[in-house]
């Protein structure tokens with residue numbers, strides 16, 4: 511399956527090349543081609559002259575034009591470019607044609623696909639949200655739209671059960687702003703509901719694997735290299751513990767083993783009672799509390815085994831606690847990026863109380 515990349519004239523050739531170079535490093539059934547197509551001024555005047563009128567009608571109910579955000583391309587104008595390429599070159603109808611454009615579009619969407627495998631991705635304004643090169647979010651959006659087409663998310667509307675208006679960290683989260691998109695990219699995930707839909711539509715496993723590799727590649731750039739900008743440090747995300755004891759920070763799930771989750775939940779619950787944190791040496795006083803949480807979370811194991819593990823955790827001779835604490839903290843940092851993570855990790859050095867620093871009003875237990 512070939513994915514042809516086109517660009518509108520103002521999108522820089524250098525960045526166009528960057529996006530292509532990144533995508534083509536991931537081998538699999540999705541083959542990317544960079545097309546250097548000079549659009550004709552006569553045929554496509556809206557690409558060259560501001561405020562020009564075209565015969566393309568804006569999609570009535572969606573056409574909220576806003577002068578203050580500049581010259582806006584209509585969705586139909588953008589898709590006319592991919593249709594033009596498709597018709598001129600007579601490509602296979604199963605192939606995708608992507609238009610990359612810095613120009614804003616009528617509803618200011620970040621990307622969109624149509625019913626004929628045409629896609630556009632808005633390429634500008636990413637700098638304010640991440641220090642990572644915008645080629646990564648752009649590449650993600652290309653692949654996201656290909657997947658959404660293949661899994662038949664025909665309409666990107668609120669009535670589609672696979673579009674999540676409550677963010678879940680899934681590819682199909684409907685993001686209202688680019689900051690939310692960045693968090694989605696950092697999560698690099700497709701939720702179980704959407705994976706079931708992918709299976710239902712019989713999408714080639716190799717495509718799914720390739721897509722996950724690309725998502726991981728994007729995530730590595732955004733999270734592990736910690737290039738999220740300082741501005742992110744000011745964002746205060748709520749910690750939510752669901753009825754099923756899943757831990758979400760913002761919309762990102764922090765996935766921990768039952769024992770680590772026990773520790774984290776214990777510190778979270780304890781913080782609401784005592785905001786000073788707990789010294790490791792005092793942790794042994796809380797064996798019953800720890801055990802009560804662990805029993806709810808552990809999927810298997812006799813009581814004796816669970817007790818042994820909790821005893822080992824609080825035992826000052828063994829060093830289980832500091833090992834588990836540092837693993838929990840690195841998982842949180844990997845998920846959120848270091849800047850944001852610092853208020854959510856278990857802080858405190860070896861002889862200091864361990865505590866989670868986020869303010870209590872941002873902690874929510876959904877039970």
Ligand SMILES: [Zn+2]
Pocket residue numbers: 672674680681682683700701702703704705
């Ligand atoms: Zn989903």
